[in-house]
Amino acid sequence: MTRIALLGCGRIGKMHAATIVRAEGAELAAVYDPVTAAAEETGRRHGCTVAASAEEAIALADAVLIATSTPTHADLIEASARAGKAMFCEKPIDLSLARVVACRKALAGFTRPVQIGFNRRFDPGHRAARDAARAGEIGDLQQVIITSRDPGLAPRGYLKVSGGIFRDMTIHDFDLARFMLGEEPVEVFATGSALVDPTLAELNDVDSTMIVMRTASGRLCHINNSRAAAYGYDQRVELFGSKGMLISGNRRAHQVERFNASATGAGEPYLDFFIERYVEAFELGLQSFLRCVAESRTPDVTFDDGEKALVLAEAAIRSRAEGRFVNVAEITG
Amino acid sequence: MTRIALLGCGRIGKMHAATIVRAEGAELAAVYDPVTAAAEETGRRHGCTVAASAEEAIALADAVLIATSTPTHADLIEASARAGKAMFCEKPIDLSLARVVACRKALAGFTRPVQIGFNRRFDPGHRAARDAARAGEIGDLQQVIITSRDPGLAPRGYLKVSGGIFRDMTIHDFDLARFMLGEEPVEVFATGSALVDPTLAELNDVDSTMIVMRTASGRLCHINNSRAAAYGYDQRVELFGSKGMLISGNRRAHQVERFNASATGAGEPYLDFFIERYVEAFELGLQSFLRCVAESRTPDVTFDDGEKALVLAEAAIRSRAEGRFVNVAEITG
Amino acid sequence: MTRIALLGCGRIGKMHAATIVRAEGAELAAVYDPVTAAAEETGRRHGCTVAASAEEAIALADAVLIATSTPTHADLIEASARAGKAMFCEKPIDLSLARVVACRKALAGFTRPVQIGFNRRFDPGHRAARDAARAGEIGDLQQVIITSRDPGLAPRGYLKVSGGIFRDMTIHDFDLARFMLGEEPVEVFATGSALVDPTLAELNDVDSTMIVMRTASGRLCHINNSRAAAYGYDQRVELFGSKGMLISGNRRAHQVERFNASATGAGEPYLDFFIERYVEAFELGLQSFLRCVAESRTPDVTFDDGEKALVLAEAAIRSRAEGRFVNVAEITG
Amino acid sequence: MTRIALLGCGRIGKMHAATIVRAEGAELAAVYDPVTAAAEETGRRHGCTVAASAEEAIALADAVLIATSTPTHADLIEASARAGKAMFCEKPIDLSLARVVACRKALAGFTRPVQIGFNRRFDPGHRAARDAARAGEIGDLQQVIITSRDPGLAPRGYLKVSGGIFRDMTIHDFDLARFMLGEEPVEVFATGSALVDPTLAELNDVDSTMIVMRTASGRLCHINNSRAAAYGYDQRVELFGSKGMLISGNRRAHQVERFNASATGAGEPYLDFFIERYVEAFELGLQSFLRCVAESRTPDVTFDDGEKALVLAEAAIRSRAEGRFVNVAEITG
The missing domain is CATH 3.40.50.720 (NAD(P)-binding Rossmann-like Domain)
Structure with a gap:
């Protein structure tokens, strides 16, 4: 115990x-x-x-x-x-x-053991996709695409102290990208716009981002973010390889589909928000931590992973400021 | 030529x-x-x-x-x-x-060559499902479920001379059932209701039916019909066997899905009506006929198939009238 | 407490x-x-x-x-x-x-309060579909189709004392049918075959069934069962009405889809078995019971519901034996 | 005529x-x-x-x-x-x-009339998505994501004279991006790798690309390409706006889904290749041209559109070479 x-x-x-x-x-x-x-x-x-x-x-x-x-x-x-x-x-x-x-x-x-709370690594879908890719199911991994959109803009007070979208929100996606790529990104490009709330420009922040990263072996990774998706919390990961593709998709509260004169196969909006969407991930992440404590093992998500995700966020910030593909090695604490 | x-x-x-x-x-x-x-x-x-x-x-x-x-x-x-x-x-x-x-x-x-126009046998989806089942992909075939619903009630004038729903509309499904089952149904149960237009009762006709058939080896088949599906022409076939299931589904004009605050993954209503839904089937059916003519071969759908589908319709009519599982052998011209 | x-x-x-x-x-x-x-x-x-x-x-x-x-x-x-x-x-x-x-x-x-354990009424998907139908979303309800297939045959020892498929397995579907139809079935037709295990005939039992029921107002209901679905526990409900259709579908452990040279959009096999598939239903059913106890209210699923489902099972047994549409009023304890 | x-x-x-x-x-x-x-x-x-x-x-x-x-x-x-x-x-x-x-x-x-053969604008799905977005169905358009992957690498001889992936293949996506965005991209970032065939590096070409573009109002657009998708020709467009999302998806030869012990809902590989996938687009594009000829109207896709897509390709080539966000105004013939 x-x-x-x-x-x-x-x-x-x-x-x-x-x-x-x-x-x-x-x-x-x-x-x-x-x-x-x-x-x-x-x-x-x-x-x-x-x-x-x-x-x-x-x-x-x-x-x-x-x-x-x-x-x-x-x-x-x-x-x-x-x-x-x-x-x-x-x-x-x-x-x-x-x-x-x-x-x-x-x-x-x-x-x-020191574990950092990047819960998405423990999501059964994301984990199964990554495990299948690691096991060779899609051949050589070539592209990773992460779509990550919150259901609604956080309060202004929160946003002011959030450190900006890359450190606050995309940080999860940077970690997930490393988890999925199985290699370190070495170059980062990022841009963004304040489209959900144009006044975010006052905070030098954006609410919509698009990022491209490249690893040493040439694997490509795209991340897109929005602070507000009308249809719920949108959390998708696509892994594309030489033999196929894996997509870890969104979750709904139940599997009812509606058919009528204007639509067919219409499902519920997606689960909103992370506590609901990632409920199993939080449980599995804690269980994994407990096993590491019990067995004195290194956790699946270490302090080092926390630092590396932040390095990618810093690279993204610099890329957006300077309009160029930033080499991750440029970023130092 | x-x-x-x-x-x-x-x-x-x-x-x-x-x-x-x-x-x-x-x-x-x-x-x-x-x-x-x-x-x-x-x-x-x-x-x-x-x-x-x-x-x-x-x-x-x-x-x-x-x-x-x-x-x-x-x-x-x-x-x-x-x-x-x-x-x-x-x-x-x-x-x-x-x-x-x-x-x-x-x-x-x-x-x-004499070919009867049961076009659905030539639909690429239905045909692929049947061929996969024949090839053993789902093991021993055990159940067939056919859903066949028109997008809207035909005019009264047509219905009056149609011969009733079993001879006019279900006849397609009786033929498709035979095609899918790979065995002759030997017993037929049918019931129905006039739910779309209760005045159909005046014609001793119904617009909603449910049928169950059984073959000599015990395979089971269900057919359901409606004269009016709000979401378009609904044409599904499900083949269930010891090793799996095949579903031949509906077709839409295009593959756009909509996501908003009330729905996710909502597609277009289904193609309406048979000329659009079965356009390829009509073409492939004609091509098959042309090959049979050119090569003096027996068509895929013969006069005998036309007669057997009608025998099943007659069995359904009798079953509905008498409230019992009718043996197909009882029906004679 | x-x-x-x-x-x-x-x-x-x-x-x-x-x-x-x-x-x-x-x-x-x-x-x-x-x-x-x-x-x-x-x-x-x-x-x-x-x-x-x-x-x-x-x-x-x-x-x-x-x-x-x-x-x-x-x-x-x-x-x-x-x-x-x-x-x-x-x-x-x-x-x-x-x-x-x-x-x-x-x-x-x-x-x-006396509550009977028909858990499926508490499944979030089935419940949402039924509530939407009750709220008029699909107009007048006309047809209900229940597909209910177990992932694998129960042991012989269990089957021998099970009372047969209608009392043991279909009983859930009879209750669900009543819940969905919003009216009492007045006529029942049932047939079946021993296709999964032909030796079930020795027990006068079947493992594959097809049932059709009709209510006083003419609503139609089809149930199909199998004791063994290779792809997992198959639990679907389709509600068809004058303005549309609702389908409450199956559940998977996660939402990963696979794409390769032989398939696209391939998901996991369905959750196997009822304890996993209906985990929320069991929880919500118990919570509903606890509220009824606390507030001295009549449960959502009463003793009477338990009896009525058994009456439908008895009607199905008689129908299968006699090959006819059995009036439910014939069945008395 | x-x-x-x-x-x-x-x-x-x-x-x-x-x-x-x-x-x-x-x-x-x-x-x-x-x-x-x-x-x-x-x-x-x-x-x-x-x-x-x-x-x-x-x-x-x-x-x-x-x-x-x-x-x-x-x-x-x-x-x-x-x-x-x-x-x-x-x-x-x-x-x-x-x-x-x-x-x-x-x-x-x-x-x-001079019409350029950017057929995808006439695809019923892509067109319906764009029309719905123009009509305001998803509120303010914020993000466009285009996935465009060929089923297999073209022959070396073709690739040598193709002008490189951006001018040869992505050119379609640049045009589609302009069509969907409803605004001109003003900045372009592009990177890529030779992952399908590493020897493409000899031609200074790549087979896998990721692109990000930004319009004057801040709309974001991502394009990803691969010369070889194992599961068929992958042609998706996602439009994301303040009120929802539209996805124009892939097409299969038919709608059969397979269910077995290892997968559920598995469809056919996607249609391969463009002549099959875009058959309707080619027909509708020609019909549109014929109407323009008959009525002396300006076509939907003009010479100017052909030039602008090439300008974006040139910007992408420069971006990849220089590792920076290239302003489209820098590119001149």
Whole structure:
């Protein structure tokens, strides 16, 4: 039984609490949130200790799940490491690559599992597609296309501190691209527009992006994003190879199709939003982490993966600013 | 080059004329229709002789395509046979089984190709499904399910002389069932309701039917019909066997799918109506007939097939009247 | 909090135990199984009392979940009623209609909720289709088609005591048909064959069935069954009406599609088996029951529904034996 | 009746001949091909004059269809213009932008219809998607994604003189992008790899490309290409807007789906190749041209469209060479 301290009891923290409680071999040992009411609500709901500080919560557990606001992640990773605890940290590690690099250095010599919350790697569909590609089912992998569109624009307050679309939203797709490509992208091109909300230009941000990446062996990868898809959360991955193609598609709440004078085969809008769409991914990701803790194994998504996704985001930012294909080696913390 | 006389220049006759003109190895030699204007329009359009009588048209050709009104079919078959011409006759041969039997007897000794217009056997989808089943792809065939729904109710005037839904509409499905089952149905159950137009009860007719048939080896077949499907012409065949299933589905004018706040993956309504849906089937059926004429071979759909489909329709009528599983052997002309 | 006694700790009992433990507002108070080891395993797993008898378990709870073997259902319903407990009983109530009628009489005056385990009514897809039809989305409902095929033949030992396919398997479809039709079937036709395993004829049973039913207003319903579908558990419902059609389709473990030189758009085989396919239905069915218990309401699936489904099964058995359209009013307990 | 002279009787010329013969209001007046045998075969097949020179063929007709090899297109356009004939010219106008500009200047003052053979604009699916987007069905258009993959690598001999993938293959997609975007792309990024056949690098060519374009208003467009898709000719267009999405998908020869122990819903490989996939587009494109000739109207795809697609190809070539987002205004003939 792994006792887990949950740091952060906001929307995603609450989801993690419920996932921990349902998981075999896990126990929610303590919760902490700077907003005391949030911590107390979660503590009451699941009957666990409400800690007065992150340190207190960490001390009560075998492993720490960090789901606080992004600026606190790196500090809490370091605090958990000092306490010798395994940890699962929500993405991104930090919006600053320099801070991530510093954190990585601080973890030097730390050997317990550190998993970053790139949940999509654990989605049964995405995982099955990647496994089939790895197993050679589509021959040599040549192209990866990731479509990733949120159902609606996040609030302005969130967007202001989000670090911009590449660090906040596309970061998931950069990680998924690396997972799917099986090679590191070495060049990145990115552009974008503020089409959903033109006033995003005031934040030097965009809500619609198109990215192209290339690996050393020549594999090509396209990512497109939008902050607002009218038909629900759109999460597709296409893997194209010399012998075929695999598409991991969207999910609906049920499989009813409608037929009438104006349409045939019309399904439900797609599941909205990530907590619903990726419910199994969150559960499988936690279970994978628990096994790594139990068996002292390296997680499927490491601190290094968190850093590398951020490097791609930085390359995209630079590419958009300079209008050129940026070599990833140019980006350093 | 096979010279063809087209008898009947109504809706389906016009379609056949266009198909003949497009076909390699065929020539529209003459047309005849008791409605002179119809014959003249078709003759003018395709630049062929407009005959003053069916006999005259028959005399000008190597083969006869009979697309006149149903009550004239048997007489024209016999006339064509007397003239020694191959023939392609639209379904049904006649609404009276006794007349069909008499016609069959009249054809005794006639050896030129006689093909009945059960076009669906030539539909590329239905044919591919049947061929795959025959080739063993789904193991032992166990169940056949045919869904056949017209896009809208035919005019009252047509329905009055149609012979009722089983002889007029289901007859296609009875033939398709035989084609798919690869065995003769030996028992037939049928029921129905007048749900589209309750006043059809005045004609002792129904517009919605459900049928179950069983072959000697125990294969099961279900047919359902409706005279009015809001979403277009619905033509599906499902073949279920010990190793899998094949479904031959509907066709749309194009492959656009729509996604919005109320639906995802919504396609066009299905092609409406049979001339559009089965355009390839009509062409392939004619080509098959032309090859049989050229090579003096027995067609894929024979006079005997026309008679057997009518026997099943008669069994269905009796079953509906008597509320029981009717043995096909009970039905005699 | 509703304390539940679980009677029966076999495959479906274990599933119910896990569902109860996950449900809000429910507590697994006690378990009982005549096979002590099964009860002890379930009790240990969920940390609840292992009762020495059904009576002892019933006494410890507010509500009883009956998941024992079929022949014990009616007795346990009566025992639970005598103890004044709400109850949820797996289908079928009993294989003997006479016993069901006697049980119904024994329940006269009992007012606490009694829910029968026809889980499919709670499937999100089937429910959404039915609700849309009830809301008039497809106009007047005219035809219902239910395809229900198990992934593989049950063991001979089970089949011998199953009561035959109509009472054991089709019973779910009879209930679903009533749920979808919104009217009582008044006539039933059924036939079948032993195609999966011809030796089932020795048990006077079949593994492949086709059924047609008709309601008083003329609505038509077709059900087809097979005991073995190579491609997984096949559970489809088609509702056809004057303005359109609704199809509630099958479910896959994920949404990956494969494209290669021999196929395009190929998905996973369907979820196998009912515990996986209907996982949400089992949860939603239990939650609905818990709300009925909490609010002293009549469940969505009553004892009466259990009896009526069995009456349709009896009508199907008689129809198959006598080869005729059986009036449901002929069937009496 | 428009009399048409067909110049070029190769694969695509033969297809055009058959299309002309089937079209209402058109007559194949003469054919010419420098390979006399090809011209004679086509002339014999359709019973038309075999001209001894392009000029002789042009003189016999009201309109000219240019389907010769690319290097001859501009000369034949100029010759046809001198003869005062309307013309339909296969894409591309020329591989050299300078030659295209010179040809455009030579056409100054010529007022008869000149249509370029970008057939995809006439595909019923692509056209319906674009019309729905223009009609506002998906709100403001924000993203266009074009997937265009050939079923197999063309012969080396063809590739050597093709002008490279951007001028030869992507040119169709550049035109389609302009058609769909409803705005001119102002910036172009392109990269690519030789993954299908690494020796293409010897020709400084690639077989796999990814392109991103941006319009003045910020609309984004992605194109991906491959010279070899194992599952058939892959031709998809996705239009994404503020209120929804439209996808124009691939076509199969028929609608049979297969279900077995390893797959469900598996369809046929896609139609292979463009003559089959775009058969309707070729017919509709010709009909549109014939109407423009008859009514002296400007065609839907003009000489200017042919030039603009080539400008985008040149921009892509420069982008790939220089690794940057190229402004279309930089490209001049």
